[in-house]
Ligand code: ASP
């Protein structure tokens with residue numbers, strides 16, 4: 241008997257029929273002798289619907305008072321799906337109880353709409369489990385020190401589930417979703433993309449931070465910190481498939497990096513179209529310049545990703561970095577009006593039509609020449625690299641966005657990630 245946390249995404253909870261299937265699946269696990277805690281998302285579309293209503297009434301407000309009410313509002317979506325699931329489980333003959341975040345309580349800080357979990361009281365949950373109940377805990381939400389309801393940011397139910405699993409020291413946290421695992425890259429871009437049976441936690445962290453939308457990045461950070469074994473699997477398999485088959489399906493996110501792991505140098509290709517590039521040209525080459533530029537950007541709460549500074553020529557240099565595309569105009573304006581005059585730089589230019597493509601793999605630690613193989617592959621396709629950044633297990637390039645799909649496909653092939661024809665035909 242094990243204590244297991246299941247998380248079901250919005251599409252899995254999308255109708256009463258689907259909720260009934262979730263209940264049947266959970267009941268199957270419970271009858272096999274496991275203790276179950278289930279963390280559901282709101283029914284698909286519900287969070288968007290609620291936030292849309294808010295927009296109709298208060299389009300321009302983004303102050304704290306308004307954000308408090310946004311959280312009051314958005315948190316209801318998960319309360320609905322949790323209560324419905326409890327009823328569906330009871331209809332299956334199980335004893336089940338649902339709790340909103342504040343009832344557990346799941347304590348968070350007060351950063352409305354993007355709160356962070358600080359602690360989870362496991363007493364109530366443990367007592368119910370000991371009494372043989374299936375416990376349902378709303379995803380996406382908590383309560384701050386003053387009793388105000390908070391939410392954890394879009395996609396936050398993943399983080400709720402992992403945090404609950406960590407608090408209860410669950411043996412595994414299963415994330416049931418509408419895809420059947422983590423892929424080498426987005427199958428919509430590369431038809432030959434393969435599902436990974438295992439991926440290391442560090443690789444998953446890189447992939448989640450670079451636009452793989454399967455898991456909220458914070459949930460992966462949490463899993464890493466508390467070493468919660470995570471599995472991403474499909475909720476669209478028939479609910480009555482064999483439990484052991486189900487338990488070993490999908491992708492396991494693992495902390496073991498031993499010989500049994502797939503020995504690929506590169507495990508996945510990530511890409512992201514959400515960034516824009518900004519260059520400050522003709523910057524005087526003296527101490528404090530990077531700080532003057534990026535300090536101002538940071539003060540405006542704008543996150544910076546790839547950064548490069550060139551060597552100087554006649555005491556002047558160019559300085560480039562990327563920001564989220566939503567922050568592009570704001571950053572340009574800030575630099576032009578505040579930083580440029582003080583700095584004595586020549587100009588600020590920007591380009592929003594870029595994308596970032598990355599190869600990720602723990603194999604890069606032990607293999608040399610992986611980055612150059614990437615550059616060779618891109619050059620053979622005639623793709624110009626505008627910026628490069630590397631970490632121990634990742635190399636990213638910034639290129640013109642019109643070559644994104646070509647780059648991803650070529651790299652997927654170059655690093656032997658394409659599914660073989662054999663596997664495709666089954
Ligand atoms: N319902 C929330 C959202 O749509 C949280 C989640 O689904 O993870 O973002």
Ligand code: MG
Pocket residue numbers: 249395398454456
């Ligand atoms: Mg999600």
